[in-house]
Amino acid sequence: MNGRKKAMDYIKLSKEISYALRHAPWEYELEIDDEGYVDINQLLASLNELNIYDRLIVKEDLEYIVNNSDKKRHEIKDGKIRALYGHSIINKISKEIAIPPKILYHGTAKKFVDSIVSNGLLPMNRQYVHLSVDEKMAITVGKRRDNNPVILEIDCQSAVNDGVIFYIGNDKVWLCDKVPPKYIKIKLDTK
Known part of the structure; x- marks a missing residue:
């Protein structure tokens, strides 16, 4: 060399x-x-x-x-x-509680939509539910599991008013322990 x-x-x-x-x-x-x-x-x-x-x-x-x-x-x-986010380790990483934007987004595979509509967004094998600040980011994330993901719109303002807690992940990602179904709307099917 x-x-x-x-x-x-x-x-x-x-x-x-x-x-x-x-x-x-x-x-x-x-x-x-x-x-x-x-x-x-x-x-x-x-x-x-x-x-x-x-x-x-x-x-x-x-x-x-x-x-x-x-x-x-x-x-x-x-x-x-x-x-900053994406942990699946057992010990929960503490995050700063904050008021999110009025609307956040989540990209998911079509095969999970029925479960989400029934049970809400759950962290599954991660510590938190990950939410995107815009649809573009949600589509990118959703495409990891489905070439034509479904984009969900989260009514954060109503969720916060009802006591749901959100955390700052970074400038593009917000975190939540879970999002009940009543705050979720199917925004876009990218097909």
Whole structure:
């Protein structure tokens, strides 16, 4: 090598970090605090032990991912890093309660619509229900499970008035423990 760093596959690294922080911290021997943070040095040591990247991963790589992601999946603060949403780990990550926009959206596969109409939106294998700030984002999320997802409109104003609690995920995602069916309207079938 001529002294230049090899290019890092940041997409692969971002996915690995998300998996470690959201779903399987124990596989990486990570100690997550009550707010979902892990010491950066602990994460770096675990990632570098995998020996699957072309070079050692350094703090600057983590900062690059956090600062250049369009979906803002991670946050670095005081020498620690956490995933902002998408957790399936057992310990619930505490989130800031806030008043959401009047309307939020959720993209889902057609096969789940009947259950949602009956039971509402439930977190399933995640800690929270994820809601999008706009239809475009909801369509993108819904397409992960169905090429022609159904977009649901959530009447957050009525839900808040009735005591449903919402949490800030990030600037594009809001979180909720569950959304009862009476606040859900089928907005769009993307077919």
